[in-house]
Amino acid sequence: MKFEDLLAEIDGFGRFQKLVLLLSFIGRFTLPCHFLLNNYISAIPSHHCNITFLDDVLGNLTWEQKLAVSIPKEEDGSFASCHMFAEPQFQLLDTESNCTDVPLIQCPQGWEHDHSSFISTLSTEWDLVCENRGMNKALATIFFIGVMLGAAIFGSLSDRYGRKTMLLVSYVLGMIFAVASIFSTSIIMFAVLRFFTGLSITGIVIVSSVLNVEWVDIESRKLVGMIDSVSWTFGYTVLPGIAYGVRDWKWLTLAVTSPLLIAIFSWRWIPESARWLIANGNVDKAHFYLKRCAVMNKRKSSTSNFKPEVLSSIVSKAENRKYSYMDLIRTPKMRRLAFLTGITWYSVASTYYGISFNIKGFGLNLYLNQFLYGFVELPAKVIVYYLLDRIGRRKTEVGVLLLAGSNLIVNVFIPKDQWIIRTVIGVLGKGFASMAFSTLVLFSSELYPTVIRQNGMGYNSFMGRLGVAIAPLILLLDEVWGQLSQVILCVIALTGGLVAYQLPETRARCLPETIEDIEGPRKDQDAIPLQEKTKEQENGKSLL
Numbered sequence: 001m002k003f004e005d006l007l008a009e010i011d012g013f014g015r016f017q018k019l020v021l022l023l024s025f026i027g028r029f030t031l032p033c034h035f036l037l038n039n040y041i042s043a044i045p046s047h048h049c050n051i052t053f054l055d056d057v058l059g060n061l062t063w064e065q066k067l068a069v070s071i072p073k074e075e076d077g078s079f080a081s082c083h084m085f086a087e088p089q090f091q092l093l094d095t096e097s098n099c100t101d102v103p104l105i106q107c108p109q110g111w112e113h114d115h116s117s118f119i120s121t122l123s124t125e126w127d128l129v130c131e132n133r134g135m136n137k138a139l140a141t142i143f144f145i146g147v148m149l150g151a152a153i154f155g156s157l158s159d160r161y162g163r164k165t166m167l168l169v170s171y172v173l174g175m176i177f178a179v180a181s182i183f184s185t186s187i188i189m190f191a192v193l194r195f196f197t198g199l200s201i202t203g204i205v206i207v208s209s210v211l212n213v214e215w216v217d218i219e220s221r222k223l224v225g226m227i228d229s230v231s232w233t234f235g236y237t238v239l240p241g242i243a244y245g246v247r248d249w250k251w252l253t254l255a256v257t258s259p260l261l262i263a264i265f266s267w268r269w270i271p272e273s274a275r276w277l278i279a280n281g282n283v284d285k286a287h288f289y290l291k292r293c294a295v296m297n298k299r300k301s302s303t304s305n306f307k308p309e310v311l312s313s314i315v316s317k318a319e320n321r322k323y324s325y326m327d328l329i330r331t332p333k334m335r336r337l338a339f340l341t342g343i344t345w346y347s348v349a350s351t352y353y354g355i356s357f358n359i360k361g362f363g364l365n366l367y368l369n370q371f372l373y374g375f376v377e378l379p380a381k382v383i384v385y386y387l388l389d390r391i392g393r394r395k396t397e398v399g400v401l402l403l404a405g406s407n408l409i410v411n412v413f414i415p416k417d418q419w420i421i422r423t424v425i426g427v428l429g430k431g432f433a434s435m436a437f438s439t440l441v442l443f444s445s446e447l448y449p450t451v452i453r454q455n456g457m458g459y460n461s462f463m464g465r466l467g468v469a470i471a472p473l474i475l476l477l478d479e480v481w482g483q484l485s486q487v488i489l490c491v492i493a494l495t496g497g498l499v500a501y502q503l504p505e506t507r508a509r510c511l512p513e514t515i516e517d518i519e520g521p522r523k524d525q526d527a528i529p530l531q532e533k534t535k536e537q538e539n540g541k542s543l544l
Helices: 003-010 017-026 030-035 050-060 061-070 121-127 132-160 164-182 187-213 218-245 249-257 261-267 274-279 283-296 298-306 310-311 332-357 366-375 377-390 395-411 419-447 450-479 484-500 517-518 532-536
Strands: 048-050 082-087 105-106 111-113
Touching: 003 274, 003 283, 017 030, 017 187, 017 218, 017 261, 017 283, 030 187, 030 218, 030 249, 030 261, 030 450, 048 082, 061 082, 105 419, 121 132, 121 187, 132 164, 132 187, 132 450, 164 187, 164 249, 164 261, 164 283, 187 218, 187 274, 187 419, 187 450, 218 249, 218 366, 218 377, 218 419, 249 261, 274 283, 274 450, 332 395, 332 419, 332 450, 332 484, 332 517, 366 377, 377 395, 377 419, 395 419, 419 450, 419 484, 450 484
Parallel strands: none
Antiparallel strands: 048 111, 082 105
């Protein structure tokens, strides 16, 4: 007997499951906001050397004249950002005079920033400009290193202590560290708190994704995967509007963290995974949640058809033990599965965030680019929804990764002054990368057995966040050659597509419950297509 048979009795996608989806949607909203927050709080506005210490020397000159005699101009006519004249060049007040071979110095008294676009950012708070501008990318990497480690930690703890418990831990710690970061007194303190923020909030996505999938039937897994993905897109699309209205980095951080407060209060109505409870021998509590599901789904009469002793038969006593990440590599097929999914997650995440962080690389302004990058995910995920059952998970994953890589390489050959074409190609590439991500989350959760599903997703998320952490560093390679990062991201996407092709298809298959389901030959019942199983059940061949 399979858990799917129980869900069929009590409705595998009723009011109960929809409530779980709604409650998880609240907490998941803050994730894309924090993942992309660095684009705004680390933005570098226009700046030039602070020249107020020269007021006594410059006398009664107007502000424009003070700038003209103190700071050299770039080829485009703007004032230099990182250097000033060693001595004021008063001859420049004569428009016919030229100033060549004049010694320059780095800004001795800091910088003055243009506050028309941003009231305050990390760059203006701690002068992360010029030789220190690389710290902005480093902060993103530090955050995602925390996310990477958090994925491994929460993946393991969730399989050990339960989905619901670790979801609350992620909510509370994520909010505490995010709020604490706005009171940082130094960039080092901020970096440490951002690290722990990333470590904490990553549990929300890997726990809620698995929890949602484990509560629905086979037919609804695709829809649930897409709804989970849309919560990400919703946050991604709304973030530019929030950032446009809140131009101070502290208030912006607080604004995107506030939904976690609602999530904490609503957590009490989130159920534990009955699959996890059964797999860990806690059949009485699993029976409680299944009964509650049946009542809410108006299938109360079905609860008499299963007893705690019946639930115990789903997972044998031999499997009633604690699992760890070591179980991902103990057996040959699990080892191969972990290797393939890990490489695919790294490739997808690196491609997706490489495009997302390169927010000015394809044209338009910061806010409009971000909005388009988010908005394009909506039609992309609608397309994925129909492709998953028509051509399967594997073909969808491979196809969209190859298309994303193709878009990246095409943009290498488009001149930067053709910003409209570059924007269109960039947005399309972002759409394909989004399709790859939303497919992969569902695909991976269907590949791993229940007893180590959270460990598997934690490991996959670790590999994905490794790709995210490296993505900002890949973008720094543009200083070597302006298109180098796009070439590297293209190679990563194409490699991911080839690796994903080696994964088995999961369309219309029951979720594996034990490692033996992966290592041994698939049971006859598992191999029966969903449509034929439905016909058998209609003919009265109930497994209960």
